[in-house]
Amino acid sequence: xxxxxxxxxxxxxxxxxxxxxxxxxxxxxxxxxxxxxxxxxxxxxxxxxxxxxxxxxxxxxxxxxxxxxxxxxxxxxxxxxxxxxxxxxxxxxxxxxxxxxxxxxxxxxxxxxxxxxxxxxxxxxxxxxxxxxxxxxxxxxxxxxxxxxxxxxxxxxxxxxxxxxxxxxxxxxxxxxxxxxxxxxxxxxxxxxxxxxxxxxxxxxxxxxxxxxxxxxxxxxxxxxxxxxxxxxxxxxx
Amino acid sequence: xxxxxxxxxxxxxxxxxxxxxxxxxxxxxxxxxxxxxxxxxxxxxxxxxxxxxxxxxxxxxxxxxxxxxxxxxxxxxxxxxxxxxxxxxxxxxxxxxxxxxxxxxxxxxxxxxxxxxxxxxxxxxxxxxxxxxxxxxxxxxxxxxxxxxxxxxxxxxxxxxxxxxxxxxxxxxxxxxxxxxxx
Numbered sequence: 001x002x003x004x005x006x007x008x009x010x011x012x013x014x015x016x017x018x019x020x021x022x023x024x025x026x027x028x029x030x031x032x033x034x035x036x037x038x039x040x041x042x043x044x045x046x047x048x049x050x051x052x053x054x055x056x057x058x059x060x061x062x063x064x065x066x067x068x069x070x071x072x073x074x075x076x077x078x079x080x081x082x083x084x085x086x087x088x089x090x091x092x093x094x095x096x097x098x099x100x101x102x103x104x105x106x107x108x109x110x111x112x113x114x115x116x117x118x119x120x121x122x123x124x125x126x127x128x129x130x131x132x133x134x135x136x137x138x139x140x141x142x143x144x145x146x147x148x149x150x151x152x153x154x155x156x157x158x159x160x161x162x163x164x165x166x167x168x169x170x171x172x173x174x175x176x177x178x179x180x181x182x183x184x185x186x187x188x189x190x191x192x193x194x195x196x197x198x199x200x201x202x203x204x205x206x207x208x209x210x211x212x213x214x215x216x217x218x219x220x221x222x223x224x225x226x227x228x229x230x231x232x233x234x235x236x237x238x
Numbered sequence: 239x240x241x242x243x244x245x246x247x248x249x250x251x252x253x254x255x256x257x258x259x260x261x262x263x264x265x266x267x268x269x270x271x272x273x274x275x276x277x278x279x280x281x282x283x284x285x286x287x288x289x290x291x292x293x294x295x296x297x298x299x300x301x302x303x304x305x306x307x308x309x310x311x312x313x314x315x316x317x318x319x320x321x322x323x324x325x326x327x328x329x330x331x332x333x334x335x336x337x338x339x340x341x342x343x344x345x346x347x348x349x350x351x352x353x354x355x356x357x358x359x360x361x362x363x364x365x366x367x368x369x370x371x372x373x374x375x376x377x378x379x380x381x382x383x384x385x386x387x388x389x390x391x392x393x394x395x396x397x398x399x400x401x402x403x404x405x406x407x408x409x410x411x412x413x414x415x416x417x418x419x420x421x
Contacts, residue, residue, distance in 0.1 A: 127376075
């Protein structure tokens with residue numbers, strides 16, 4: 001096993017080659033904000049919240065998909081990063097229709113938590129108020145696209161952990177949305193096993209159990225780290 | 239020393255923020271010693287927004303022509319304007335009508351014609367019922383705001399932690415879950 005030595009926020013650290021910056025930061029006890037990354041799933045670098053500064057590079061790199069290299073000097077909390085992260089969260093809020101007060105995830109929402117973390121007390125960008133839909137065709141669950149931030153955690157958890165691949169991303173840019181089956185109503189997709197993993201993986205209130213009301217959703221996102229460890233390392237207890 | 243001239247304004251919101259303000263309980267008595275309430279739906283009978291207001295809490299989004307007229311007046315006559323609650327800060331629930339074709343006409347037709355049980359008819363009473371504007375907006379999209387106090391509603395503790403420093407000439411620290419969590 002080869003080892004890479006690097007510096008994160010002035011802290012010297014040695015990690016195994018192939019480790020991502022985010023994993024190295026976790027080992028060093030440095031918290032990097034994130035939304036799309038979920039332990040146990042393949043990282044995709046979709047939300048851009050985990051961008052970090054690396055000395056000698058003029059572009060910011062997403063820590064969840066960037067592997068460390070020897071002698072890397074990483075900064076995770078510079079004023080530039082803090083400003084970009086706040087702008088990023090404001091843009092996510094302005095892009096969809098996030099009405100916290102009437103949301104199933106109010107108080108248990110990773111987007112809401114991240115807004116507090118980056119110090120967002122208002123959005124400097126005008127809200128788009130896009131016309132998006134709600135699909136309640138599944139007997140147990142629902143998806144409210146207004147609250148979706150396109151993190152693709154549901155896509156990945158359904159594909160990689162459950163093996164059903166019910167979800168995917170349709171269209172591009174601002175028109176992109178999460179699609180079930182072959183762009184069918186969720187309730188008509190035969191591949192869906194109704195396991196509810198997408199409900200637990202969703203960081204916001206976009207995917208929820210039917211019948212839950214304001215503030216009632218309490219997703220279990222950490223369970224996928226356990227499920228993956230159970231499968232790959234045969235660690236059967238949580 | 240002159241008392242601080244204090245106002246509260248209620249625009250397009252449910253008045254929940256004002257209810258939460260009344261939830262300040264005995265602190266309201268301390269507050270009454272420090273401020274003169276010059277305009278407020280819950281603390282003053284004056285109908286016209288006065289000049290030289292020091293601090294104003296503005297609840298609600300901007301949804302109609304009355305809101306629009308009042309917010310410009312408030313900004314002109316107020317030193318410290320506080321966006322009070324999620325409707326003021328994000329436009330919140332009142333702005334959910336923006337998703338309906340982003341126009342006043344769209345929402346009126348939906349509400350008064352398409353969903354009407356009997357006698358479908360658009361409301362029209364110039365000078366009495368204020369006309370809706372096409373896009374409901376948070377306050378800071380129209381006028382500069384000095385302090386943002388999110389929350390639906392902000393708790394009494396959050397309201398107190400925001401206005402108490404101002405009464406002593408200091409700025410509140412709007413950071414952390416207790417102060418800026420939406421919803």
